[in-house]
Amino acid sequence: MIRTFNKGGVHPHENKISARSGIQGLPVPGSVAIILSQHLGAPAKPVVNRGDEVKTGQIIAKGDGFISSNVHASVSGKVIKIDVADDVSGYKRPAVFIEVSGDEWLDNIIRDGSVDREIKLNGTEIINRISESGIVGLGGATFPSHVKLTIPRGKKVDNLIINGVECEPFLTADHALMLEKGEELMVGVKILMKALNLNKAVIGIENNKPDAIQHLQSLSAQYGGIQIQPLKVKYPQGGEKQLIKAITGREIPSGGLPMDVGALVFNVGSVFSIYEAVQKNKPLFERIVTVTGRSVSKPSNLRVRIGTPVSALIEAAGGLPSDTGKIICGGPMMGKALSNTEIPVVKGTSGILMLPDSESRRHKILPCVRCGKCVDVCPMGLEPYLLMPLSQHDHFDALERAHVMDCIECGSCSYICPARRPLLDYIRLAKANVGKIIRTRRKP
Amino acid sequence: MSKILTVSPSPHVTSDQSVQHLMYGVVLSLVPAFLVSLYMFGIGAVIVTAISILSCVVFEMLIQKYIMHTEISIRDGSAIVTGLLLAFNLPSNLPWWMIVLGSLFAIGVGKMAYGGLGCNPFNPALAGRVFLLISFPVHMTTWPLPLQSRIQYLDAVSGPTPLGILKETVRSGATAADALQQIPGHMQLFMGQMGGSLGEISAIALIIGFFWLLYKKIITWHIPVTMIATVFIFTGILWLAEPAKYASPLFHILTGGVMLGAIYMATDLVTSPVTKAGMVIYAVFIGLITVVIRIFGAYPEGVSFAILIMNAFVPLINKYIRPKRFGEEVKNG
Ligand code: SF4
Numbered sequence: 054m055i056r057t058f059n060k061g062g063v064h065p066h067e068n069k070i071s072a073r074s075g076i077q078g079l080p081v082p083g084s085v086a087i088i089l090s091q092h093l094g095a096p097a098k099p100v101v102n103r104g105d106e107v108k109t110g111q112i113i114a115k116g117d118g119f120i121s122s123n124v125h126a127s128v129s130g131k132v133i134k135i136d137v138a139d140d141v142s143g144y145k146r147p148a149v150f151i152e153v154s155g156d157e158w159l160d161n162i163i164r165d166g167s168v169d170r171e172i173k174l175n176g177t178e179i180i181n182r183i184s185e186s187g188i189v190g191l192g193g194a195t196f197p198s199h200v201k202l203t204i205p206r207g208k209k210v211d212n213l214i215i216n217g218v219e220c221e222p223f224l225t226a227d228h229a230l231m232l233e234k235g236e237e238l239m240v241g242v243k244i245l246m247k248a249l250n251l252n253k254a255v256i257g258i259e260n261n262k263p264d265a266i267q268h269l270q271s272l273s274a275q276y277g278g279i280q281i282q283p284l285k286v287k288y289p290q291g292g293e294k295q296l297i298k299a300i301t302g303r304e305i306p307s308g309g310l311p312m313d314v315g316a317l318v319f320n321v322g323s324v325f326s327i328y329e330a331v332q333k334n335k336p337l338f339e340r341i342v343t344v345t346g347r348s349v350s351k352p353s354n355l356r357v358r359i360g361t362p363v364s365a366l367i368e369a370a371g372g373l374p375s376d377t378g379k380i381i382c383g384g385p386m387m388g389k390a391l392s393n394t395e396i397p398v399v400k401g402t403s404g405i406l407m408l409p410d411s412e413s414r415r416h417k418i419l420p421c422v423r424c425g426k427c428v429d430v431c432p433m434g435l436e437p438y439l440l441m442p443l444s445q446h447d448h449f450d451a452l453e454r455a456h457v458m459d460c461i462e463c464g465s466c467s468y469i470c471p472a473r474r475p476l477l478d479y480i481r482l483a484k485a486n487v488g489k490i491i492r493t494r495r496k497p
Numbered sequence: 498m499s500k501i502l503t504v505s506p507s508p509h510v511t512s513d514q515s516v517q518h519l520m521y522g523v524v525l526s527l528v529p530a531f532l533v534s535l536y537m538f539g540i541g542a543v544i545v546t547a548i549s550i551l552s553c554v555v556f557e558m559l560i561q562k563y564i565m566h567t568e569i570s571i572r573d574g575s576a577i578v579t580g581l582l583l584a585f586n587l588p589s590n591l592p593w594w595m596i597v598l599g600s601l602f603a604i605g606v607g608k609m610a611y612g613g614l615g616c617n618p619f620n621p622a623l624a625g626r627v628f629l630l631i632s633f634p635v636h637m638t639t640w641p642l643p644l645q646s647r648i649q650y651l652d653a654v655s656g657p658t659p660l661g662i663l664k665e666t667v668r669s670g671a672t673a674a675d676a677l678q679q680i681p682g683h684m685q686l687f688m689g690q691m692g693g694s695l696g697e698i699s700a701i702a703l704i705i706g707f708f709w710l711l712y713k714k715i716i717t718w719h720i721p722v723t724m725i726a727t728v729f730i731f732t733g734i735l736w737l738a739e740p741a742k743y744a745s746p747l748f749h750i751l752t753g754g755v756m757l758g759a760i761y762m763a764t765d766l767v768t769s770p771v772t773k774a775g776m777v778i779y780a781v782f783i784g785l786i787t788v789v790i791r792i793f794g795a796y797p798e799g800v801s802f803a804i805l806i807m808n809a810f811v812p813l814i815n816k817y818i819r820p821k822r823f824g825e826e827v828k829n830g
């Protein structure tokens with residue numbers, strides 16, 4: 054049976070133009086800038102100094118605090134400076150700059166291409182290995198995976214969900230991974246099942262990837278307990294709350310976590326990295342990035358070292374199209390527009406999308422015609438047309454009462470609005486302000 | 498970097514549907530109804546429609562330029578829709594200056610006085626129509642007869658509408674059945690061969706427009722279907738109880754402004770509720786009020802009044818009929 058979530062959602066043009074191009078390795082660049090806060094939580098503390106020689110896979114910064122994650126060298130070479138670099142949002146972040154020489158990997162990383170099916174580590178060892186390897190959610194939220202796997206006392210997880218939805222238009226990195234690394238993914242899921250002591254898991258995949266569904270389905274015969282669940286195409290099905298609803302029928306209560314309904318969600322990219330970490334001892338220092346756009350000459354799915362400048366990816370996809378007006382890191386619905394192409398790839402970079410100038414500018418804003426479309430499409434059941442004016446007039450109490458904090462920033466409301474009102478811009482602003490108020494209230 | 502890149506927050510894409518698309522979609526969907534009108538009433542349909550659209554657009558421009566000092570926004574298409582729908586609610590032999598006055602009221606009082614697009618509580622076209630009905634009751638209730646005077650405008654042969662015949666006959670003490678003998682058959686009514694306002698007569702043409710609007714996702718089925726069903730059921734109950742006294746439910750939905758009102762007037766984005774549940778409640782009440790006015794009121798037709806009355810309740814409906822939030826009512830098993 055095909056499932057989906059029941060509230061809201063939109064159908065943007067899919068534009069999966071890079072779906073048929075396999076995964077290609079991008080050559081190691083001349084230098085990298087590895088940002089130390091690539092994950093949700095506190096930045097990692099550097100453990101290398103200027104002038105140090107590092108090998109590929111070597112730890113260069115240690116997670117600092119409970120929600121934090123290790124960072125590893127993605128290349129071998131010399132640390133030339135520890136400074137700041139622009140991140141995708143335009144903020145300066147501490148980063149380790151490495152000048153590349155050769156590509157010498159740490160000895161303990163197993164580099165044969167074979168699929169290692171036998172899981173030797175036990176549950177705790179698996180979680181430790183995931184923690185050491187700096188695995189975070191590669192779907193974009195970059196929440197450290199080992200934190201997710203550490204179930205607090207009194208909570209129970211009975212639903213392990215693997216997110217192969219890839220509902221963002223244009224992006225195909227997860228799709229390519231499911232096609233080419235299906236076996237590794239299955240083993241990765243088994244690893245997670247072992248760590249969580251579960252005997253079943255569900256992989257949710259949208260219907261627009263029939264080849265991936267079929268491939269994993271045929272593999273699932275050999276990997277007991279893993280069910281492939283086809284899903285109706287609808288954005289934002291890859292949202293954690295929507296995916297859990299689609300697959301289990303359960304709704305996370307307002308302000309709650311997946312764990313509150315006994316569910317945990319891992320993106321397929323993360324699962325693959327977990328496989329590599331646990332079976333091959335390989336920390337997370339590279340990932341698949343879709344480089345695409347309708348004017349791009351070679352839309353690709355590239356295996357990229359973390360810290361590679363975006364410009365190198367664009368070059369590999371045939372160069373920057375002359376009509377480009379906007380470069381987006383991520384998909385068109387939730388991605389961030391980049392101010393320049395020297396920004397380095399981080400663990401959460403799922404795609405680089407080049408939009409032509411004609412599609413880059415905002416449209417003229419008209420008054421709200423109260424069509425209700427924004428209400429209709431909001432997957433969280435909010436009323437964006439009311440939230441925007443409340444935010445414009447700083448009515449923070451009313452915004453909080455209207456549950457503005459429930460907004461998952463999926464952008465469906467701004468996408469659908471026929472008056473082209475920038476609803477999410479104002480809702481984001483409201484969330485920042487209301488969030489601040491809530492936090493100060495919590496402090497005594 | 499030589500290139501200037503646009504940096505703006507997500508989402509970076511929008512749906513194809515803009516306000517202009519919605520408005521011009523409505524205009525396009527009214528083509529079949531207009532063609533039927535042209536066939537039935539001839540030149541009058543063209544004159545009334547042209548004057549109405551033109552005056553609505555011009556008044557909107559003038560008011561924005563000289564009174565409100567705001568950007569001129571006629572390109573959004575909403576004034577054209579108001580003009581078109583106002584014309585569709587008028588008899589095709591209405592003198593031109595009355596149409597101009599009606600347009601002025603629709604745009605000036607019905608829309609711009611509240612602040613323009615999106616701010617008006619009442620459907621502007623209906624506000625214009627009701628203003629004319631109250632100011633010029635005789636002209637507004639003399640409808641040209643179909644197929645009789647295609648090349649006359651003001652001196653078209655006129656006669657009562659089916660609903661008018663019904664009201665008069667019942668008032669004079671006769672039964673609905675007597676009245677129905679003077680009225681064209683259901684098939685003719687369905688095609689639009691009857692007296693009436695120029696755009697309301699042909700159910701089939703309006704239904705074609707309705708499907709087009711649904712297909713283009715410009716409106717949803719909720720308001721039209723609920724409203725027509727309510728009229729049908731309510732009049733159906735009365736008819737079953739006393740078939741001699743009341744007209745059939747089919748007659749009621751095919752005559753007067755029910756189709757036009759349900760598909761085009763009640764679905765006006767600005768003046769209808771935002772949630773689906775709200776739309777259903779709103780449409781049920783429009784249906785009920787329409788039937789009450791038709792059967793018990795002084796006027797033969799009540800659709801316009803019913804919609805305007807319910808327009809007034811839309812803010813209240815929007816306030817109390819809210820969408821259910823995700824995770825609001827958690828029943829996890
Ligand atoms: S209000 Fe938030 S959750 Fe709702 S559609 Fe807009 S961005 Fe998505």
Ligand code: SF4
Nearest residue numbers: 421422424425427470
């Ligand atoms: S979609 Fe836009 S025009 Fe429609 S109600 Fe929402 S804000 Fe208003």
